[in-house]
Amino acid sequence: MYQALYRAYRPEIFEEMLGQKHIVKILKNQLTTDTINHAYLFCGTRGTGKTTTARILAKGLNCLAEGEKPCGKCENCLAIQEGTFIDVIEMDAASNNGVENIRELRESVKYPPAVGRKKVYIIDEVHMLSTGAFNALLKTLEEPPENVVFVLATTEPQKLPATILSRCMRLDFRRVPENTLVSGMQAICEDRGVRTSEDALHLIAANADGSVRDALSILDQCLSGGQMNISRDDVLEFLGTSGIEVFLEMTDLVQSGRTSEAILLLSKVLADGKDVRQFMRDWLSHYRGLLISKFVQNPQDILNMSLENTERLAVQAEKLDLSEISCVIVELAKTMADAKWSPQPRVLLELCIVKLSENGFATALLTKRQEGDAQGKKRQHKAMEAADGNNIQTVKEEKKEKKADPVIPADEEAAVSVEKTDCGEERNALPEDFSLEALWHRIFEDGESFKTSFNLIRSGTSLEAITEKEFIVSASSSLKLRYLKENAATLEDLMEKHTGVRRRLRCAEQTDEAIKQETDIDAIRAMAEEALGIKVEIE
Numbered sequence: 448m449y450q451a452l453y454r455a456y457r458p459e460i461f462e463e464m465l466g467q468k469h470i471v472k473i474l475k476n477q478l479t480t481d482t483i484n485h486a487y488l489f490c491g492t493r494g495t496g497k498t499t500t501a502r503i504l505a506k507g508l509n510c511l512a513e514g515e516k517p518c519g520k521c522e523n524c525l526a527i528q529e530g531t532f533i534d535v536i537e538m539d540a541a542s543n544n545g546v547e548n549i550r551e552l553r554e555s556v557k558y559p560p561a562v563g564r565k566k567v568y569i570i571d572e573v574h575m576l577s578t579g580a581f582n583a584l585l586k587t588l589e590e591p592p593e594n595v596v597f598v599l600a601t602t603e604p605q606k607l608p609a610t611i612l613s614r615c616m617r618l619d620f621r622r623v624p625e626n627t628l629v630s631g632m633q634a635i636c637e638d639r640g641v642r643t644s645e646d647a648l649h650l651i652a653a654n655a656d657g658s659v660r661d662a663l664s665i666l667d668q669c670l671s672g673g674q675m676n677i678s679r680d681d682v683l684e685f686l687g688t689s690g691i692e693v694f695l696e697m698t699d700l701v702q703s704g705r706t707s708e709a710i711l712l713l714s715k716v717l718a719d720g721k722d723v724r725q726f727m728r729d730w731l732s733h734y735r736g737l738l739i740s741k742f743v744q745n746p747q748d749i750l751n752m753s754l755e756n757t758e759r760l761a762v763q764a765e766k767l768d769l770s771e772i773s774c775v776i777v778e779l780a781k782t783m784a785d786a787k788w789s790p791q792p793r794v795l796l797e798l799c800i801v802k803l804s805e806n807g808f809a810t811a812l813l814t815k816r817q818e819g820d821a822q823g824k825k826r827q828h829k830a831m832e833a834a835d836g837n838n839i840q841t842v843k844e845e846k847k848e849k850k851a852d853p854v855i856p857a858d859e860e861a862a863v864s865v866e867k868t869d870c871g872e873e874r875n876a877l878p879e880d881f882s883l884e885a886l887w888h889r890i891f892e893d894g895e896s897f898k899t900s901f902n903l904i905r906s907g908t909s910l911e912a913i914t915e916k917e918f919i920v921s922a923s924s925s926l927k928l929r930y931l932k933e934n935a936a937t938l939e940d941l942m943e944k945h946t947g948v949r950r951r952l953r954c955a956e957q958t959d960e961a962i963k964q965e966t967d968i969d970a971i972r973a974m975a976e977e978a979l980g981i982k983v984e985i986e
């Protein structure tokens with residue numbers, strides 16, 4: 448069976464970890480000084496090494512070698528690597544989130560390690576535990592037996608009760624810097640005898656936005672054709688013109704009044720198969736990124752972007768005035784609202800580009816920029832060359848993050864259960880208290896070994912709802928959206944496998960509604976009038 452790159456190259460010892468030096472240092476030190484905590488909480492972005500580190504720590508605690516632990520080679524290390532070591536218990540809280548699961552765990556915690564020194568419980572996706580399960584877990588965390596270590600891992604620590612947080616040593620996993628990703632990929636390519644140029648790997652790294660799993664999955668895709676030589680163009684061809692560099696360039700052209708080049712760039716992007724409306728959305732998101740980087744010091748998390756990509760944004764934002772940015776946002780939002788119902792969205796966008804680039808504010812500032820920024824341009828072009836990453840988060844996503852756990856709306860729940868009873872038997876494999884998030888998680892656990900862009904949509908997509916005939920998924924960027932569509936058939940198969948019912952994938956339009964709400968002047972006026980109790984006119 449084919450093994451995805453990111454699984455074939457899972458680090459087995461601390462030294463193989465990319466980045467996360469701050470965490471490795473602490474854990475290694477605790478191992479050598481025998482000052483291990485009894486509970487850890489590993490937090491951070493997907494694909495940055497939480498589960499991997501939990502396993503390495505488990506090895507370190509049970510390694511038989513004399514010197515540096517873990518050795519990765521002794522009997523115990525190998526058994527843990529294989530997943531056959533009985534004192535290391537991994538539990539996926541997405542599928543075992545009930546009180547009874549934790550009760551079982553509590554029962555087993557009482558027994559001392561059978562063969563190893565320490566029993567290690569790794570609870571992945573711990574934020575998905577039910578309230579009852581959290582309470583049950585709390586009791587164990589309060590009075591942990593000797594020789595037991597808990598490692599809880601989550602991407603969403605804010606969903607954990609304070610009582611749990613306060614009992615764990617929290618370690619935050621960071622997005623892995625581009626250079627580190629590049630050297631990691633270089634080592635793999637060497638190992639596989641594949642030649643790659645450094646800028647090709649930089650482009651992949653920029654797209655991965657700090658996730659090692661994403662970087663390796665993109666690399667996997669690029670290698671899947673069997674070629675032994677990978678250039679930047681190959682990567683570009685695979686990624687398409689959806690990366691940040693297109694928006695950096697487009698913005699630059701428009702802001703410096705180079706209308707014809709901007710129109711040509713648009714035409715190139717569309718010829719590459721990009722959807723006009725999607726382009727508008729992504730461009731607007733780019734401006735949102737510029738706006739935010741004017742105000743927020745380290746916007747990686749709000750924008751869900753790597754440090755390097757936020758730096759590219761910051762370089763561009765520095766050259767723009769707030770008024771320029773806001774002007775474009777208003778103009779683009781208007782164009783999007785118009786384009787929504789127009790059969791000719793492209794013309795509207797072209798018109799918008801002309802307006803923006805010929806606009807007074809752009810030309811007035813042009814002189815200033817030309818004088819002051821010959822250097823800046825150079826810098827930026829360099830950045831653009833190495834750039835990409837369609838890591839542009841959409842307007843709505845920030846709101847989505849604040850939303851509570853997704854649950855199936857009542858009427859839709861009914862639709863699911865109708866299918867259950869329909870044929871007289873339990874066709875639906877969904878547990879009673881299942882959550883959309885847990886279901887989505889299980890689908891990716893199942894598809895781990897797929898040799899497609901499948902693993903790239905593990906991060907950046909979320910299951911929004913399930914209806915009788917469809918499941919609705921949103922994507923955080925157009926790149927992820929593309930992969931989502933590419934993998935529709937696989938997702939539909941897996942969805943059927945996990946729910947017992949065939950449903951079609953529908954991709955949620957993420958920003959349309961949000962943007963419409965924000966740009967519907969009449970609606971804004973109506974709201975203002977209601978709030979103020981007077982007649983309002985918006986110019």
Ligand SMILES: Nc1ncnc2c1ncn2[C@@H]1O[C@H](COP(=O)(O)OP(=O)(O)OP(=O)(O)O)[C@@H](O)[C@H]1O
Pocket residue numbers: 452453454456457458463464465466467491492493494495496497498499500600601602623659660663
């Ligand atoms: N820091 C890292 N160094 C080297 N490889 C890594 C690192 N982080 C992740 N990987 C690669 O990505 C794969 C997935 O990593 P892992 O399961 O540890 O991520 P995670 O943080 O637990 O992600 P998730 O939040 O999705 O569970 C690993 O098999 C490995 O190939």
Ligand SMILES: [Mg+2]
Pocket residue numbers: 497498499571600
């Ligand atoms: Mg994990």
Ligand SMILES: [Zn+2]
Pocket residue numbers: 509510511512517518519520521522523524
């Ligand atoms: Zn060992």
